[in-house]
Amino acid sequence: MGNLRSVSKALEHLGAEVKVSSEASDIERAAKVVFPGVGAFGDAILELKKRMLLDPVRRAILEGKPFLAICLGIQLLFDESEESPGIAGFGIFPGKVRAFRSKIVKIPHMGWNQIKIERNHPMLRGVADGSYFYFVHSFYGVPEDPGCRIGSCQYGDENFTAIAGNETVFATQFHPEKSQKAGLAILKNFVSWKP
Numbered sequence: 001m002g003n004l005r006s007v008s009k010a011l012e013h014l015g016a017e018v019k020v021s022s023e024a025s026d027i028e029r030a031a032k033v034v035f036p037g038v039g040a041f042g043d044a045i046l047e048l049k050k051r052m053l054l055d056p057v058r059r060a061i062l063e064g065k066p067f068l069a070i071c072l073g074i075q076l077l078f079d080e081s082e083e084s085p086g087i088a089g090f091g092i093f094p095g096k097v098r099a100f101r102s103k104i105v106k107i108p109h110m111g112w113n114q115i116k117i118e119r120n121h122p123m124l125r126g127v128a129d130g131s132y133f134y135f136v137h138s139f140y141g142v143p144e145d146p147g148c149r150i151g152s153c154q155y156g157d158e159n160f161t162a163i164a165g166n167e168t169v170f171a172t173q174f175h176p177e178k179s180q181k182a183g184l185a186i187l188k189n190f191v192s193w194k195p
Contacts, residue, residue, distance in 0.1 A: 006178065007070065007177045009177075010177040010183075010187050011187055011191065014184065022051050027053070027056040027060055028056060030065065031066075032065055032066040032067070032068070032193075033068070034067075035067065035069040035070070035076070036069075036070040036177075037071055037072030037076065038072055038136070040072075040084060041076065041081035041097060042083065045076065045089065046087070057090070061090070061169060064195070066168055066170075066193050066194075067169045067170070068123075069171035070171075070176065070177070071172070074164060074172060075139060075140070076090055077089060077090050077091075077092040077141070077164070077171055078090075078091070078093050078094075078095050078096060078141045079091045079095060079096060080097070081096065081098075082096065082098050083097065083099065083138075093143045093171075094144040095142050095143040096141075097140065097141050098139065098140065098142055100139070100140070100160075102155065102157050104156045104157055108136060108137055108138040109136075109137055109138070109155045110135065111134070112133070113154075113155060113174075114131065114132055114133075114154075115129075115130070115131060115151045115152065115163065115174070116130070116151060116152050117150070117151050117163075118149055118151055121163075121170065122193060122195070123170040123186055123189045123193060124150070124151075124163075125189050126185040126188075127182050127185050132182065133162070133172070133175070133179040133182060134174055134175050134183070135155075136175065137173060140161060140173055141160075141173070143161060149163070150165050150170075160173070162174060168195045
């Protein structure tokens with residue numbers, strides 16, 4: 001749902017062979033998976049169910065394929081969201097997606113903001129702490145395990161998870177494909193990433 005063209009064009013620009021697909025067989029054959037999205041948590045899960053893609057996406061993650069989730073993609077990797085009560089996410093990162101509650105800044109969080117890198121990850125090679133990335137969101141994931149939090153961002157009086165990941169999953173709340181040099185560095189790292 002959403003930003004498929006801009007992500008695929010950025011990856012092609014970096015030399016990747018890209019196939020945009022909603023076919024389970026393509027996900028199963030792919031060497032790596034990019035899971036972008038914009039929109040609502042519940043709508044996205046229901047669309048994945050309708051297209052019979054929940055299990056193929058989950059298998060890609062559990063089999064250890066390099067997996068990049070972007071924007072709504074990171075939120076779908078959590079257990080659940082305040083945006084869509086009663087609809088389960090993938091549960092890759094135990095925790096809940098919550099709405100911004102700040103009264104001192106405009107919601108949605110839209111535009112450029114800095115990230116703080118909290119731990120090293122191969123996908124951040126060439127990305128400096130304090131780099132600016134482009135965000136558009138009203139919700140963010142709150143992981144139960146702080147060990148999966150790779151980077152954070154401050155917006156108003158809330159500090160939220162901007163990057164989560166593990167050995168084979170790297171997930172960003174921001175849009176790397178819209179984030180100029182720093183974002184292209186992340187996408188370039190994904191093209192060559194061999195976890």
